[in-house]
Amino acid sequence: MVPRYARPDMTAIWEPEAKYRIWFEIEAHATEKLGELGVVPKSAAEALWAWWNTNPEVEVEAIDKIEAVTKHDVIAFLTWVAENVGEEARFMHQGMTSSDVLDTTLAVQLARSADLLLQDLDLLLAAIKRRAEEHKYTPTIGRSHGIHAEPVTFGLKMAEAYAEFSRNRARLVAARDEIATCAISGAVGTFANIDPSVEEHVAEALGLKPEPVSTQVIPRDRHAMFFATLAVIASSIERLSVEVRHLQRTEVLEAEEYFSPGQKGSSAMPHKRNPVLTENLTGLARMVRSYALPAMENVALWHERDISHSSVERFIGPDACITLDFALARLTGVVDKLLVYPERMQKNLDKMGGLVHSQRVLLALTQAGVSREDAYRLVQRNAMKVWESDGTLSLLDLLKADEEVTAALTEEQLEEKFDLDYHFKEVDTIFDRVFD
Amino acid sequence: MVPRYARPDMTAIWEPEAKYRIWFEIEAHATEKLGELGVVPKSAAEALWAWWNTNPEVEVEAIDKIEAVTKHDVIAFLTWVAENVGEEARFMHQGMTSSDVLDTTLAVQLARSADLLLQDLDLLLAAIKRRAEEHKYTPTIGRSHGIHAEPVTFGLKMAEAYAEFSRNRARLVAARDEIATCAISGAVGTFANIDPSVEEHVAEALGLKPEPVSTQVIPRDRHAMFFATLAVIASSIERLSVEVRHLQRTEVLEAEEYFSPGQKGSSAMPHKRNPVLTENLTGLARMVRSYALPAMENVALWHERDISHSSVERFIGPDACITLDFALARLTGVVDKLLVYPERMQKNLDKMGGLVHSQRVLLALTQAGVSREDAYRLVQRNAMKVWESDGTLSLLDLLKADEEVTAALTEEQLEEKFDLDYHFKEVDTIFDRVFD
Amino acid sequence: MVPRYARPDMTAIWEPEAKYRIWFEIEAHATEKLGELGVVPKSAAEALWAWWNTNPEVEVEAIDKIEAVTKHDVIAFLTWVAENVGEEARFMHQGMTSSDVLDTTLAVQLARSADLLLQDLDLLLAAIKRRAEEHKYTPTIGRSHGIHAEPVTFGLKMAEAYAEFSRNRARLVAARDEIATCAISGAVGTFANIDPSVEEHVAEALGLKPEPVSTQVIPRDRHAMFFATLAVIASSIERLSVEVRHLQRTEVLEAEEYFSPGQKGSSAMPHKRNPVLTENLTGLARMVRSYALPAMENVALWHERDISHSSVERFIGPDACITLDFALARLTGVVDKLLVYPERMQKNLDKMGGLVHSQRVLLALTQAGVSREDAYRLVQRNAMKVWESDGTLSLLDLLKADEEVTAALTEEQLEEKFDLDYHFKEVDTIFDRVFD
């Protein structure tokens, strides 16, 4: 976790205090059910909750000190609780194993993180939608291979991003579902010393589903899928960031990240306005993507479990969630405040001397009875002249002067093929598909 | 693609002939709709289908030769079709762009591959289920950290695998859904020169959904999610493979891959029976996992598209699908024919002098009023003696001889704690959760 | 391996025939030494070489058929050789284990592949150097963050690439060294049944070094380092490819991939010239990079060896080498034939109204006694006007009209700061550092 790429709400989920609070809740809910089942006195849970309701401070340092002796985190925590609650606390953790607590806690943390990320995605989607509607019919050149192709609208670009992040939202809902499970199944998952109803009780109290079959640990394919999903979302962040970076290039300059008046772009070159936010997002996307790998390597634990996944998750649990949260919020800001330059878009669109309309002419020639091969040749020989003139010649003028062309199409017919609105007649159809 | 790790049905999906067949179908269905719309003569599609119904050979080499000249694969294919169908073929591909054909074809190939993989998973699940039921109550030691923990059953191990691969099946259904879309939207996805109804028509004919918004290409976050899902499935294959490899270790030998009578394990050591299939699967899992990365790097294409994804997909499309298909089938064979040795499992279980029952004694002491700390100390001091005796001492005997212990628990109470069946009382509950 | 991304010389190294030829050589050289040591009759090696000198065809299919029965590749091969050579062949492979043959063969294949890749790098370096010298003083704008910064020369861009690929060459030499080792050490690497001098003999005959300590297999950290090195080289390929793609963008168009007269850029848009080679290279780089991962996961084999690395290497051995060979050759072609447009470079350079000289003015103001903060403010306020004018205003004109500026610098002093050659005075120094 890098502090400058972290926001407080997400960070709080991953702090020791939050972790210990979840630990307590798991233990107390479990003790409650064990009390109902008659395994331990009902007074045990009552004592635990009575103390908890005094809203006691979670003394992280005190717990750490005990752990330094016991070298076992859960035992240290139980000892600390016992010191505070007294005698009744000895009934805690009956028939449970540390992983029952640790894995269920991770599930709660990941589920809460997913909830924040879903909120982030909603804000991002809202920002994208607003800009999409604002620029629904703002013409701009569509580019394939970085080369001018045919006209699109800036709103369409935003609609694409909206559709992509809507898919990411659905994926994250599925991924949240994957990891929101509770395991209270004992040393090797057989419920030998704890009734399955305890698991069900704790699961319900924490908003989780019982893990159908655990093996001391919750199976790690769930987590692999979760982090792989975050990695795909990060890849989409990279995509939209790269789009902004391209649009802000000096020669293109169709859009710019918002530039605050006092901001200095470069210590040496005062004129510079750099797309540093989206460059930063490109890097953050690389990091979130990289966390999917160790998560996948964590799946093949030995037999009923080994603990190799744990150190990995101490990194990627917070790092992936915190970084993605930050990145989504930063991207939302970029989209929200993006400076969009329609005049420049039009200027760039006009730069090619009408070459972007070449395909329509090609089709018109074919429909007028010219063979596909001939039509291609006719359009290409004129298109190449325009291309080589760096946009100073006009394709329409050249076509009008090409006798083989005018043998097939009249001037009026040719002119009609250079109408920009022709390209936007299905924008509404596409918007209906994407935003509904 | 490595031929020895490939099976014919999956390989066929990725061969040039299959690709060209899909290309034809897309073009013909599109021409059909264009005919309905009056854009091209209805006779065009009729001519295409008439020829196709003669079941013509797809001349891959002939198409390759044309491509060597045109340096464009779709144009080469269209030329070849035109040579066969004649004049009417010139109406094909009207308003379409190559990617309309290529991307929709990839969608069909991935969807068909997913269908085969789903069949593979069903066969694997069936094999696992059969072994799970067969060994529902076969006792075996549960191990955490590679160290004996408490008893489980071999059926439970299989149930875990069943639950994991059931999740993988659900993930693959979702991933198939992600990539089964059709784009016939023209040069930059605006439908400028082709009516959206053509896309809908082709999609329905091929069992796909129309891509809500495309940009010449189908967005690559879909493919990233698909290959990430295959990578997670591969990780689960690794997990079950590693389990078998562990069980087959000389010192453990609780199970073995089937060993055919004529098979030679080693050119030098004739006694060896090596778990080569599951070791091989471990390696194949690494490969399938690795393909997720370039798939994610493919997401951030430039503007409306660049073609950097294409070379990646020529590798990972076939390689990931073919390798995973092979791996799932191989794993099914391993599970199906796995030699399981219940006697050896029991022997290993007994090896620790009853240490695996220590937790039950610990709980019993606590319930008998001994403090948790004292109970832990009492059990551990006897357990350590057993451990150091390498299983020649018996924990039960030592506990019976420990006066502090017998002060709290009678001999009968102690003996009851060493009952194996106690651990299996919830096996049925777990099976009900997993198999329904 | 994808045939369209493969070249014959590299592919040949990875074909079964080449593999079997190396197998034979290893076995024959080993038998030779065993003969010298008196372990086997000298006639054994003589018989083997006598047959080999008849230049017999390697009957791949025949060997495959035997393997289908024995299910062991080396035994199948030995059987086939015995069928051809007769009785004396039974002395082959004495005290050796299959991995002695397989691992040493892989070392030979990787070393030969590295040799081809080094040749590829030499050709690439030569091409880059030629273009660097050609354009040593061709002015072009340097860009940071995609934004115009200060002038550089196109030759400097090439010099950077040269320096980077020179480093890659040195890395590959080191990586080749890493994997060029020979292990003939028997079943678990103890030389129990084979004298270490056999290993030394075979190593020398094949141009390898003896592996200091092997464990049936050559340790896989060597291979991990090899494939990691290829991955870094691939990343450099991506960098230069991305540079070309940027330069070819419609709005930039300072360079273009060579475009053959008959080539069709798009089935729909006849005017397009797309940087498809470098886009393709970007994708190939992703693939070669991805192979480093499973290679690293291969390192932690179990105990003296497991065979999980083998399936991985059947993929990545040929795929990484063949793809990188193809990519380097393709990149060499791109560099060699790159169309470079100095006029367009100059035009782009001039586009910013002289903003690229802002830093020099800033420094001059500071040196003339203006505080750094004030100097920055003075330059920025004029620079901003130029920026907002889209290059129609001139920074020099504005500065001349700014009284606070002219209070510190004369017109002549200002004009001198806008001299392009000023930026190129150290080009020679840099070239001396890079090319020597």
Added chain:
Amino acid sequence: MVPRYARPDMTAIWEPEAKYRIWFEIEAHATEKLGELGVVPKSAAEALWAWWNTNPEVEVEAIDKIEAVTKHDVIAFLTWVAENVGEEARFMHQGMTSSDVLDTTLAVQLARSADLLLQDLDLLLAAIKRRAEEHKYTPTIGRSHGIHAEPVTFGLKMAEAYAEFSRNRARLVAARDEIATCAISGAVGTFANIDPSVEEHVAEALGLKPEPVSTQVIPRDRHAMFFATLAVIASSIERLSVEVRHLQRTEVLEAEEYFSPGQKGSSAMPHKRNPVLTENLTGLARMVRSYALPAMENVALWHERDISHSSVERFIGPDACITLDFALARLTGVVDKLLVYPERMQKNLDKMGGLVHSQRVLLALTQAGVSREDAYRLVQRNAMKVWESDGTLSLLDLLKADEEVTAALTEEQLEEKFDLDYHFKEVDTIFDRVFD
């Protein structure tokens, strides 16, 4: 960075204060040289060093506050220095760009980290060597595929690890060399506003080499190679850790991680001694390995530079170095204190009824004139009986009773083949190769 996996010396390198100290040194050394060149007054550097020699506190918070306003870290730092040094400080940073400072600083941090890692490796190598010598002739079974193969010694296992980490040491020396370069070349690397001799001066003062050609930034292929090297080292850590984990398995138990008397292995199962350190190292290795990927994706920066690498390096710079430092130290502790059980090794060795000697018999039969195929069949049929007896039958006894065998070999000859020392006759040779 996860605090529990961090050691103070390495962490200190990556703290803000250390970074700012390097920044100051770079700026002051550069100003010194600029003074020599007459570009700035000599008094500037004198003033800077005079202040520095008072050993001033680096006020991280004060600098942070300035950065909150300027939104530029280097400008914030320069401002803070100026506040402390006064008027003369304005001559700092003349002709330099932020990246000159940032990239050179990263080089210093990585080089210092590499130095610590080299020390770590030396300590690890010393520990491994000590254990290798201690157990040079401690017999243990060599295992391929997890199956007993032939005898090795525990010292040989250590020798393998020694050789592997020696290679890693050499790789790290090379990787350190790669990144220990200094760039002071100005806005786009042309030295337009700063003399190359400044770079040379600073480089020498800091123990770096001048970067032959930079482009505002030091090229990122250097860093990619550095982090790839750390990833390979991590893979070797995983290998040795997996070995220990295997040896500690209950059924094997040939070695154990040191277990302190007060340590609790499990909150539920008091008898457990888990290899938690090496499991932890397995997870840490996954993390360090994963950082190679974003480092490689950082190579292809746009044109002269974009800043996407920066956020990546804020993570992986400290995280990879700190985690690897911790892991190497932890592994050294594991090796140093590893409990090795020679009796158990011998017991396991004997477990297979002498099957481990089968190859020697095979060879002896061949040398006695039996065909390879027959010899294989004879050995295998007896070996299979031993295998199926679970080690209760003895291979030697069965062979002595097999008439086809005794037709070729006498009892004495057979017995000689079961001599353990036979396998260790080259241990000295191997040790000579590895330790010199």
